[in-house]
Amino acid sequence: QKEVEQDPGPLSVPEGAIVSLNCTYSNSAFQYFMWYRQYSRKGPELLMYTYSSGNKEDGRFTAQVDKSSKYISLFIRDSQPSDSATYLCAAERGNTPLVFGKGTRLSVIA
């Protein structure tokens, strides 16, 4: 079992839809949980990170961590075509290498 599991999709939604992206993890020692966005042939860019359980909101993006069920989510409201990218969840224990999920390819159709 991989430490971080993520459905690779692809996921296709109409513009304006709410997008829900999810990951699960198995290592209870993970403390930091991240969501990265990666456009084709580019390096990943950090969208949000969360420490421990809870919600964090930044504009149209909300990250959610439930440590009791080892579940990580990213919600995108009012999705735009420019949100079309691969979204990678990641986790780490703190000052350790990131462990990435496979990434979910998202297409937002105008």
Added chain:
Amino acid sequence: GAVVSQHPSWVICKSGTSVKIECRSLDFQATTMFWYRQFPKQSLMLMATSNEGSKATYEQGVEKDKFLINHASLTLSTLTVTSAHPEDSSFYICSARDGGRSSYNEQFFGPGTRLTVL
């Protein structure tokens, strides 16, 4: 935000030759740099962790004699793919950790280098 650059952005080489990829942190000092490899439609696979002034720590299955990593300064790490073969063709991405910014040491990723070995 912090900027990490990579050079070259793409390279094509003949089988058997060596290729060097540079990773630079432009506006911060990176005590730790990471090298990843990404195949098409796959996630990032960590190859090695590099600390300034010390030997890199390689992940299981990564040949240290084939993928030479040098982290000679706080702003520069290099990855040399020695005797490259077509199966080494991939997207190589580095990241750098800024240890001085906050309690959470964010990793900043470079734009990647696409290597094609003919």
